[in-house]
Amino acid sequence: MLEAGTKAPDFTLPDKEGNPVTLSSFLGKRVVVYFYPRDNTPGCTRQANAYAAAYQEFNDLDTVVIGISKDSVASHQKFAQKYELPFLLLSDPELSAIQAYGVWQEKKNYGKVSMGVVRSTFIIGPDGVIEKVMPKVKPDANAADVLAYLKG
Template sequence: MLEKGTQAPDFILQDKEGRDVKLSDFLGHRIVLYFYPKDNTPGCTRQACAFAQNFDAFQRRDVVVIGISKDSVASHQKFAEKYELPFLLLSDPELKAIQAYDVWKEKKLYGKVSMGVVRTTYVIDADGTIEMAMPKVKPDTNAAEILAYLDGENEQ
C-alpha cells in the first residue's frame, strides 16, 4: 500500500462510457480514490451505494469520487445504472492502477488462497499527493469515515 506523502501514480483508464480518464485531469481537486474487488457483490454494492448517498456532501467539499475495480466497462455501466451511482467508476482489467497503488494482494477465503483487490481508499490532495491511505476498509462505514476525515474529525 502506498504511504501518506507519496505522489499519487497517474493512470489512464476507461469510465463506464468507454472514455479515457486520467487521474491528473483532477489536479486542483481533492480526490477520494477507492479500490474494490467486484461489481454487484454485497460488500462492494453497499460501499458504492454509501458513496452515492453521500455524493452531494463530497461535491460540496469539491471532492472527486472515483471507484476502481478490474471489472469491464460494460459491467461498470450496468452496476452504475442499477444503483444510480453518480461518481466515476473506472475499469482496470489489466491491473495498471490496481498494481500501481499496491492493492493487488494475496487473499484467503475459507482456506483458499487467491490474488485479488484488497478494499482500500486513498485521499489525494489537490497537488496529487496521497494525504491519507486506508487499508482494508469496511464497506458500510468507508464513505462516512472519509467525510469525517475531510471535516477534520478523523485524522489519520
C-alpha cells in the first residue's frame, strides 16, 4: 500500500455516467479517494451514506470525494441513484487504480482466503502528494475520521 509523502498515481476511470474522470484534473484541491469492496453491500452502503451525509462539509472544505470499486458503471449508477450519492463513484474493473494504490490484497473471510479490495482511504493534497493513508478503515467512522483530519 502507498504511503504518505508519495506522489499519488494518476488515473482516468469512468464515472457512473461513463464519463472519464482523471485524478490530476483536481490539482489545486484536496481529494479524498476511498477504495471499497462492492456496491450495495451493508458496509459499503453505510460508508457511502456517511460520505453523502457529510458531502456539504467536504464541499465547504473545497475537497473532492471519490469512491472507487471494481463494480461496473451500471452498478455504480444504480447504487448512486438508490442512495442519492452526490460524489464521484469511479469504476475500476481492470484494477488499474486499485493495484496502483496497493489496496488489492489477500483477505481472509470465515477462514477462506481470496484476493479483494481492502477498504482504504487516501487524502491527497492540492499538490498531488498523498497526505494521509487510512488502511483498513471502518465503514461507519471513515467519513467522520477524514473530516476530523481535514479540519485539523
